[in-house]
Amino acid sequence: MSEFFTSPLFCITLSLAAYCIGCRVRAKTGSALANPLIVAAVLIGAVLFATGTDVEVYYEATDMIRFWIMPATAVLGVAIYKNLTLIRKQWLPVLGGCLVGALTAIGSVVVLAKAFGLERELAVGLAPKSVTMAIATSLSEQHGGLVPITVFGVVLTGVLGAVAAPLLIRLLRIKDPTEAGLAIGASSHAVGTSTAVQLGEIEGAMSGAAIGLVGIFTVLLALALPYVL
Known part of the structure; x- marks a missing residue:
């Protein structure tokens, strides 16, 4: 029975079913807190705990899902192409803002890791939390981080951003869509x-x-991780 719970068929089916349930919960409640990824993560965690399935085993078994993340992310290029003229007109603030964002994301992890004495593997695993899963896991593996921690960090960061973004935009009175x-x-x-x-x-x-x-x-800044962690 344990082999069944660690099989790709079970793990992938569990992931898809949990996400579908999350979408239904979001549609029924209409609450931003009922994000499908949050619901799915809770359900998957509960099943893994109940069946005694290791998180790393689940991670390896769902490799097919991660494979499709890259082409799915590339679909965002359609919206970018439609607004390419606007991006070109504001190329300097766009580049500057993204650079500051990458510095803040990695720098905050480094500072907190130093302050609380976090182990290097954990810190490196959390450092690329603000980039897509494909990039984050590759950086974590390359620099000796714990990949399951990276996956957790990326998912948590994304979910918190998706839930909190509309509220923060209103609180900070951000009017410019850019x-x-x-x-x-x-x-x-x-x-x-x-x-x-x-x-x-x-x-x-x-x-x-x-x-x-x-x-x-982030890929460029991650080159400095061996020297600061």
């Missing part, structure tokens, strides 16, 4: 971008552009 989109994409990658798309076409395009730019900056 600013809102860049902030969401730079901090919470593709998951947050799903919320940006709902806010407007420009927000979605800028958030999509931020995903790619912050990813590039």
